[in-house]
Amino acid sequence: MSEAQVDQTAETEAPGERVTTSGESDERIEDEWRDYEFAGRAKLSVEDLDVYYGDDHALKSVSMDIPSESVTALIGPSGCGKSTFLRCLNRMNDRVKTARIDGSVELEGEEIYRDGTNLVELRKRVGMVFQSPNPFPKSIRDNISYGPRKHGDINKGLLARLLGRDDTAEEAELVERTLEQAALWEEVNDRLDDNALGLSGGQQQRLCIARALATDPDVLLMDEPASALDPIATAKIEDLIEELAEEYTVVVVTHNMQQAARISDQTAVFLTGGELVEYDDTDTIFENPESQRVEDYITGKFG
Amino acid sequence: MSNVRDTALHSDESTTSELAADGVLTVSFTAFLVSWALLFQWLDETTTVAGLTVLRLLGVALVVAAGGLVATGVASRLDVVDTTPSPTAGFSAGVVVGLLWSIFGALLATALLGAGTVLWVSTALVFGVVGSLTSVLPREDIGSTVPVSLVLAVVGGAIALGRIDGGWSWDPAWLSAVVPGSELVPILVVFGSLLAVWSGAKARHGFGAQGREAAAFALIGTVVFGMLSVLALLIGFIVVNGLETMLTGATLSGGRLTLPVIDVTIPWVSFPFLTNVTGGLYVDVPGVLPATIGTLWLVFGAVIFAVPLGVGAAVFLTEYAERGRFTQVVEVATNGLWSTPSIVFGLFGLAFLVPRISGGNSIIVGQLVLGFMLLPLVLITSREAILAVPDEYRDASAALGVTKWQTIRSVVVPAAMPGTITGVILGVGRIAGETAPLLLVFGGPPYPSQTPDVLGSFALTATPPFVTNEALLAPASALPYQLYSTITAGVFPKDIFTNQEFGWGTALVLLLVVIGLYAIGVGSRLYFRRKLHHE
Numbered sequence: 001m002s003e004a005q006v007d008q009t010a011e012t013e014a015p016g017e018r019v020t021t022s023g024e025s026d027e028r029i030e031d032e033w034r035d036y037e038f039a040g041r042a043k044l045s046v047e048d049l050d051v052y053y054g055d056d057h058a059l060k061s062v063s064m065d066i067p068s069e070s071v072t073a074l075i076g077p078s079g080c081g082k083s084t085f086l087r088c089l090n091r092m093n094d095r096v097k098t099a100r101i102d103g104s105v106e107l108e109g110e111e112i113y114r115d116g117t118n119l120v121e122l123r124k125r126v127g128m129v130f131q132s133p134n135p136f137p138k139s140i141r142d143n144i145s146y147g148p149r150k151h152g153d154i155n156k157g158l159l160a161r162l163l164g165r166d167d168t169a170e171e172a173e174l175v176e177r178t179l180e181q182a183a184l185w186e187e188v189n190d191r192l193d194d195n196a197l198g199l200s201g202g203q204q205q206r207l208c209i210a211r212a213l214a215t216d217p218d219v220l221l222m223d224e225p226a227s228a229l230d231p232i233a234t235a236k237i238e239d240l241i242e243e244l245a246e247e248y249t250v251v252v253v254t255h256n257m258q259q260a261a262r263i264s265d266q267t268a269v270f271l272t273g274g275e276l277v278e279y280d281d282t283d284t285i286f287e288n289p290e291s292q293r294v295e296d297y298i299t300g301k302f303g
Numbered sequence: 304m305s306n307v308r309d310t311a312l313h314s315d316e317s318t319t320s321e322l323a324a325d326g327v328l329t330v331s332f333t334a335f336l337v338s339w340a341l342l343f344q345w346l347d348e349t350t351t352v353a354g355l356t357v358l359r360l361l362g363v364a365l366v367v368a369a370g371g372l373v374a375t376g377v378a379s380r381l382d383v384v385d386t387t388p389s390p391t392a393g394f395s396a397g398v399v400v401g402l403l404w405s406i407f408g409a410l411l412a413t414a415l416l417g418a419g420t421v422l423w424v425s426t427a428l429v430f431g432v433v434g435s436l437t438s439v440l441p442r443e444d445i446g447s448t449v450p451v452s453l454v455l456a457v458v459g460g461a462i463a464l465g466r467i468d469g470g471w472s473w474d475p476a477w478l479s480a481v482v483p484g485s486e487l488v489p490i491l492v493v494f495g496s497l498l499a500v501w502s503g504a505k506a507r508h509g510f511g512a513q514g515r516e517a518a519a520f521a522l523i524g525t526v527v528f529g530m531l532s533v534l535a536l537l538i539g540f541i542v543v544n545g546l547e548t549m550l551t552g553a554t555l556s557g558g559r560l561t562l563p564v565i566d567v568t569i570p571w572v573s574f575p576f577l578t579n580v581t582g583g584l585y586v587d588v589p590g591v592l593p594a595t596i597g598t599l600w601l602v603f604g605a606v607i608f609a610v611p612l613g614v615g616a617a618v619f620l621t622e623y624a625e626r627g628r629f630t631q632v633v634e635v636a637t638n639g640l641w642s643t644p645s646i647v648f649g650l651f652g653l654a655f656l657v658p659r660i661s662g663g664n665s666i667i668v669g670q671l672v673l674g675f676m677l678l679p680l681v682l683i684t685s686r687e688a689i690l691a692v693p694d695e696y697r698d699a700s701a702a703l704g705v706t707k708w709q710t711i712r713s714v715v716v717p718a719a720m721p722g723t724i725t726g727v728i729l730g731v732g733r734i735a736g737e738t739a740p741l742l743l744v745f746g747g748p749p750y751p752s753q754t755p756d757v758l759g760s761f762a763l764t765a766t767p768p769f770v771t772n773e774a775l776l777a778p779a780s781a782l783p784y785q786l787y788s789t790i791t792a793g794v795f796p797k798d799i800f801t802n803q804e805f806g807w808g809t810a811l812v813l814l815l816v817v818i819g820l821y822a823i824g825v826g827s828r829l830y831f832r833r834k835l836h837h838e
Contacts, residue, residue: 095701123704130702134695136714137835147703150713197836208699215703 073264127212133204202233362462376448392446404434545811604670613681649740669745688722747778749788
């Protein structure tokens with residue numbers, strides 16, 4: 001204990017020198033991992049993305065390509081900008097009034113930060129799951145069909161019935177398909193009309209995943225999807241993420257490094273100050289990181 | 304008498320001391336109830352039980368309570384019973400006892416030594432300080448029982464020995480009123496029994512932290528009981544006075560009901576006070592139907608007018624407007640509007656709306672004015688309710704690509720519905736009984752001989768505004784308006800009721816209408832809550 005403390009103070013005692021050297025070495029390394037090669041095409045490519053919250057420079061010139069049909073984990077200490085980065089991918093940061101975003105994000109080669117981008121279409125294609133389960137105070141069925149109904153893909157109700165455009169059958173099909181995908185169908189198929197708030201935390205989170213799948217997205221963004229759940233529910237969510245990666249491009253933010261190692265194909269490490277320090281195959285990151293700071297973080301010496 | 308307990312934590316058997324404390328509580332609560340009964344003159348003060356008048360019995364009760372308190376206190380001080388007293392009874396107990404003793408000292412000085420200011424003030428001061436000290440200095444079990452018991456014993460003794468009785472009257476020089484003993488005794492006993500309840504509850508739970516908590520709960524419980532009694536008394540009073548008027552001529556099978564489709568007439572409940580018009584030549588039992596319908600139309604119109612506007616403004620203020628100077632000004636203005644006197648709204652209606660809309664008193668101006676009054680409350684409560692909707696819902700909806708307006712319509716407003724309805728319920732309760740603005744903009748003849756036929760008066764015209772409604776533009780009567788007219792009028796036009804009787808009947812119907820509206824509101828709030836939450 002005391003030895004570790006002594007070590008830490010020794011490290012922080014000569015900060016100026018160390019930081020410059022490590023900064024230099026990281027820059028050198030950055031050039032190497034920037035050309036991170038992966039098989040298949042890039043689903044999302046991010047170029048020089050900067051985010052400011054007022055005067056706070058939250059994300060500093062981040063560039064990375066995210067391959068399709070795989071799990072990409074974003075790890076790093078609290079406040080390092082990984083959630084900010086995630087929320088840039090479906091433009092959820094637009095909802096923060098003080099946020100200013102520079103740079104480019106392309107979804108299958110199409111720029112999303114451009115005037116005239118259809119946010120409805122973008123968010124239909126890039127779904128999102130939040131840290132704490134947030135189902136609407138509606139029935140399980142209504143939670144899932146909420147998105148498609150608001151987009152006009154499913155018509156229901158008196159007017160639809162009068163006009164002969166009632167999609168109740170399609171809705172039932174959609175509910176069953178997405179709940180199956182989210183591994184929740186077995187548990188709730190006999191109570192689809194019950195209020196979703198009556199489900200357990202883990203079930204609620206899987207319902208949120210099913211809800212995100214209902215708009216038929218290509219990309220699924222997950223912001224620490226298991227951090228509010230118990231170990232058993234977490235294991236279920238992790239299995240689910242691996243299954244989903246066969247069909248969807250999944251980007252997961254997590255605090256839990258074991259989780260990142262278990263489920264992801266490639267890992268990006270953000271460190272304090274909103275920098276992307278290293279991005280590579282998960283195995284490489286965890287076994288043989290190039291940057292000293294990443295190794296320190298992963299082995300628990302820092303952060 | 305040694306009290307052997309199983310453990311320090313457990314005590315299942317009730318001890319003699321606890322029984323004594325229970326006795327004190329029972330006696331003082333009974334005295335409390337009987338005193339109120341005397342104050343409301345349900346109980347005659349000359350009633351005698353076992354040869355003693357009620358007033359004397361109350362005095363005896365106070366003395367008995369005082370004896371019980373001293374017994375429990377002393378028993379605890381001599382360690383005969385297990386208690387957990389604090390070292391002192393505390394500051395607040397000292398203040399209360401000191402105040403009581405100083406009042407006692409002042410009265411004693413004026414009675415025995417004359418009314419010299421210096422004299423009674425100094426005596427009161429000395430008594431107060433001594434009283435405080437007797438309560439603060441000894442350990443809590445003595446300090447919170449014995450000084451209180453002394454006060455109770457002196458007051459109770461004076462009453463029990465007949466020094467203060469029904470015939471005696473208190474005529475202090477500084478007060479122009481004379482307080483007869485028949486009122487003074489119950490008032491003294493009410494306060495005395497509250498004191499005894501406080502001290503007795505302390506003793507019952509062994510003093511200390513537990514005892515103080517129990518004493519606080521006992522006092523709060525007594526006060527809550529008193530509050531509910533006042534409410535019950537109010538409703539009971541109106542029912543007792545109005546029921547006979549309301550049931551005049553009512554029979555279970557005297558009426559006739561013609562079923563609409565099959566055209567068969569069956570015996571039906573007859574309730575002339577509710578179903579008859581008030582004026583007219585051939586009405587034997589004048590009823591309140593026109594006024595009831597008028598009140599319902601007023602409330603309906605005001606709600607229709609105020610709810611969409613209020614909820615819409617709340618949505619704008621919370622979801623769209625930038626939080627800043629503008630929203631602050633609107634907030635202050637709304638709160639001010641809610642506390643504006645209703646007669647001011649009425650005057651505004653009279654000066655601004657009446658000449659522009661109907662040229663005279665009319666239902667629609669009444670609806671608008673009451674709607675203006677309802678608007679701020681609906682706005683305030685729905686704004687609070689919308690702010691309380693978690694941001695997670697909005698995030699989740701936005702992440703699904705749903706637009707802001709759709710989110711507001713299908714997630715935010717439904718989630719805020721119970722809160723909004725609470726506001727509407729409160730507001731409707733206020734406007735349904737509103738009289739002042741109606742006097743200015745709404746009221747017609749106080750005893751109308753026909754009900755306003757609003758639904759049947761809609762007519763199409765070839766010129767703007769294309770739809771007209773004669774009934775909405777005509778004055779009518781409403782229950783509170785009719786009540787006011789009846790009470791202030793000289794003589795009721797029919798012989799069957801006096802003004803007062805008809806007024807009580809109207810008041811009872813008004814009460815029932817308001818309770819009915821409440822029931823509708825509470826029911827719909829429950830419905831929305833069920834829908835929103837897992838219940």
